[in-house]
Amino acid sequence: MNQSTSIIEIKGIGEKTAALFQKLNIETVGDLLLHYPRTYVQFPVAKEVAEVTDGETAAVLGRVRKTPVVRRTRSMPVTVTTIGTDEAELELVWFRMPYIKSQLAPGNTYVFYGKVARKGSRLVMEQAAIYSGEAYAAMEQAFLPVYGLTGGISNNLVTKTVRSVLGREELFKEYLPREIRSRYKICEYNYAIKEIHFPENMDTLIAARNRLVFDEFFLFILNMQYHKEKRIKEANEFEFREDSFTDELIARLPYELTGAQKRALSEVKRDMRSPYVMQRLIQGDVGSGKTIIAFLAMADAAHNDYQSAIMAPTEVLARQHYETFQKLCEEFGLKIPVVLLTGSMTARQKRMAYEALQLYPNAMVVGTHALIQERAIYDNLALVITDEQHRFGVRQREIFAEKGRHPHILVMSATPIPRTLAIILYGDLDISVVDEVPAKRLPVKNCVVNTGYRNKAYAFIENEVKNGHQAYVICPLVEEVEGMETENATDYVKKLRQIFPEEIQLGLLHGQMKPAQKNKVMEAFMKNEVQVLVATTVVEVGVNVPNATVMMIENAERFGLAQLHQLRGRVGRGDAQSYCIMVNCSSAKTAERRLKILNDSNDGFRIASEDLKLRGPGDFFGIRQSGELQFALGDIYQDAAVLRDASEAVGELLAEDPDLMSGEHENLRHYLEAFLMREQNQMSL
Numbered sequence: 001m002n003q004s005t006s007i008i009e010i011k012g013i014g015e016k017t018a019a020l021f022q023k024l025n026i027e028t029v030g031d032l033l034l035h036y037p038r039t040y041v042q043f044p045v046a047k048e049v050a051e052v053t054d055g056e057t058a059a060v061l062g063r064v065r066k067t068p069v070v071r072r073t074r075s076m077p078v079t080v081t082t083i084g085t086d087e088a089e090l091e092l093v094w095f096r097m098p099y100i101k102s103q104l105a106p107g108n109t110y111v112f113y114g115k116v117a118r119k120g121s122r123l124v125m126e127q128a129a130i131y132s133g134e135a136y137a138a139m140e141q142a143f144l145p146v147y148g149l150t151g152g153i154s155n156n157l158v159t160k161t162v163r164s165v166l167g168r169e170e171l172f173k174e175y176l177p178r179e180i181r182s183r184y185k186i187c188e189y190n191y192a193i194k195e196i197h198f199p200e201n202m203d204t205l206i207a208a209r210n211r212l213v214f215d216e217f218f219l220f221i222l223n224m225q226y227h228k229e230k231r232i233k234e235a236n237e238f239e240f241r242e243d244s245f246t247d248e249l250i251a252r253l254p255y256e257l258t259g260a261q262k263r264a265l266s267e268v269k270r271d272m273r274s275p276y277v278m279q280r281l282i283q284g285d286v287g288s289g290k291t292i293i294a295f296l297a298m299a300d301a302a303h304n305d306y307q308s309a310i311m312a313p314t315e316v317l318a319r320q321h322y323e324t325f326q327k328l329c330e331e332f333g334l335k336i337p338v339v340l341l342t343g344s345m346t347a348r349q350k351r352m353a354y355e356a357l358q359l360y361p362n363a364m365v366v367g368t369h370a371l372i373q374e375r376a377i378y379d380n381l382a383l384v385i386t387d388e389q390h391r392f393g394v395r396q397r398e399i400f401a402e403k404g405r406h407p408h409i410l411v412m413s414a415t416p417i418p419r420t421l422a423i424i425l426y427g428d429l430d431i432s433v434v435d436e437v438p439a440k441r442l443p444v445k446n447c448v449v450n451t452g453y454r455n456k457a458y459a460f461i462e463n464e465v466k467n468g469h470q471a472y473v474i475c476p477l478v479e480e481v482e483g484m485e486t487e488n489a490t491d492y493v494k495k496l497r498q499i500f501p502e503e504i505q506l507g508l509l510h511g512q513m514k515p516a517q518k519n520k521v522m523e524a525f526m527k528n529e530v531q532v533l534v535a536t537t538v539v540e541v542g543v544n545v546p547n548a549t550v551m552m553i554e555n556a557e558r559f560g561l562a563q564l565h566q567l568r569g570r571v572g573r574g575d576a577q578s579y580c581i582m583v584n585c586s587s588a589k590t591a592e593r594r595l596k597i598l599n600d601s602n603d604g605f606r607i608a609s610e611d612l613k614l615r616g617p618g619d620f621f622g623i624r625q626s627g628e629l630q631f632a633l634g635d636i637y638q639d640a641a642v643l644r645d646a647s648e649a650v651g652e653l654l655a656e657d658p659d660l661m662s663g664e665h666e667n668l669r670h671y672l673e674a675f676l677m678r679e680q681n682q683m684s685l
């Protein structure tokens with residue numbers, strides 16, 4: 001067995017289970033081990049009945065007072081018993097589990113684990129897990145992994161499967177050179193993998209995570225730098241005229257470009273006329289106006305009789321760009337064919353788009369991943385733009401570029417990272433920063449509130465809608481998840497229907513909807529046929545509806561700050577005053593402090609660095625910071641120091657052995673290949 005062995009070879013995994021694992025992107029043993037826990041539960045020290053309080057999740061040691069009774073109600077059997085004494089009694093209730101009765105002997109003592117709630121004068125624990133005193137003592141205070149799951153796969157099954165594989169030492173080979181490990185104080189790989197799944201204590205967990213985060217960054221940077229070293233600068237074979245074409249378009253825009261926009265555009269234009277092809281990143285905060293720069297660069301290409309293409313991470317965003325570009329061409333009286341190509345188009349529509357790529361040597365092509373599928377063959381591609389590129393990965397950018405003969409490459413990102421980090425993460429690109437927002441914009445007014453403020457917020461939204469504006473309400477979940485009190489969009493929209501008057505149209509948007517449905521809802525919102533859009537974070541990236549003035553975020557404490565900043569960036573995109581209402585449903589002090597950072601600043605770069613200061617090295621459960629730059633464990637803000645270390649280590653390694661040819665680096669080369677494979681597989685999903 002090795003890391004590429006199919007999981008079907010693992011004892012106890014049949015074809016059916018393997019197919020379910022596939023839904024979690026787990027096909028091989030290696031995938032399984034990279035399926036890190038989402039979080040951990042630590043079973044608390046067991047308490048006496050007299051010590052438990054309303055609302056807590058507790059382990060309670062108690063004697064069963066009488067034989068459990070099974071009541072057959074109309075909908076289900078309910079099993080009830082009590083533990084404790086006359087002075088302090090806890091009622092235990094199980095639904096649909098009549099067999100519990102035979103597991104509990106009256107007079108015996110057990111540990112019951114579950115959530116305690118007050119029902120009238122009684123304290124009740126529902127659906128408690130039952131352990132013998134001995135069994136509980138064995139796991140008391142241990143960290144148990146909680147994995148991301150799918151229907152049919154339980155946490156127990158994943159835990160058991162990982163445990164069975166982890167027993168085999170021969171699976172792993174250390175691949176980081178010893179010198180790097182000792183210099184950066186990084187623990188050994190086998191140890192890290194074991195500890196990340198089954199940590200012994202907090203210290204070993206931190207050490208393990210640190211190692212694996214280092215690996216993620218190290219491989220990411222190594223991959224990028226290794227290829228950069230190999231790639232000689234490509235000669236620019238395109239001919240772009242020196243004329244005033246884009247200046248004339250700019251003069252006809254309904255607004256003045258900001259200084260930063262002008263600078264970025266002139267850098268792009270200069271690159272496209274230089275002896276080498278462009279490799280540039282435009283980094284600009286939310287709403288800083290990157291789209292118009294992309295449009296002008298693409299118009300420049302069309303004006304010089306070349307094709308250009310822009311790839312967006314979502315269908316919604318691709319369509320939005322398509323409509324914007326078509327409108328701009330119309331307004332400017334430009335006869336440039338704008339072509340849309342997305343995955344959800346019908347076969348016939350796609351065929352027509354493919355034909356257009358052959359037919360129009362100056363087409364502006366807008367789309368999603370569909371742009372880099374095999375059947376999309378371009379005739380005359382001189383400029384490729386990836387919007388929010390971190391979702392795509394370095395390899396995807398390369399495949400896109402291979403669609404033309406060394407086209408110019410432009411990447412646009414709204415991730416607010418300091419320049420020093422940007423240089424590490426986008427080491428192969430030149431960087432333009434758009435660090436100004438349009439002058440007429442009013443800063444978004446923020447407030448962080450508790451759930452008691454909801455009714456006021458609804459009244460406020462109603463009022464904004466009466467004044468012709470629109471609003472977003474964001475929930476973390478699509479649907480209810482048992483045992484979680486987090487708001488979900490599906491129920492929320494029903495609740496709002498009861499609250500808002502009939503003339504206010506509501507829409508629902510989430511990632512599990514079909515693309516065609518999503519497009520329909522989004523179009524209705526863009527046309528103001530829907531005034532209040534209840535959504536999950538699918539609206540996070542790039543959605544531009546300048547008429548929307550309220551962003552209400554439920555369970556704001558559950559989002560990373562960068563993500564919240566992106567969400568807030570969906571409002572304040574027009575001239576009207578906009579508002580962001582963050583509902584903090586937690587009483588934790590840290591949640592309050594973090595949200596205060598957002599409340600106090602609208603500047604993405606500042607938020608990122610403040611957040612960094614606030615977080616300690618052990619503070620990494622639950623919240624993922626960078627919604628965009630996705631690493632499995634690593635967080636570019638929180639782990640900025642590790643990122644710098646990894647970058648330094650890569651620099652030194654490649655200086656010493658640029659082709660990774662030395663025997664000591666053989667394993668590393670192998671891992672780099674595996675990393676590339678994974679990137680490619682992810683892309684084809």
Ligand SMILES: Nc1ncnc2c1ncn2[C@@H]1O[C@H](COP(=O)(O)OP(=O)(O)OP(=O)(O)O)[C@@H](O)[C@H]1O
Pocket residue numbers: 255256257258261284285286287288289290291292413414438439541542543544546569573
């Ligand atoms: N200089 C400007 N003055 C006024 N409005 C502008 C200016 N530049 C762009 N806009 C408008 O601002 C809005 C936001 O611009 P755009 O969609 O390009 O933002 P973005 O940088 O892509 O942000 P995000 O990363 O959030 O998508 C658009 O409606 C656009 O028309």
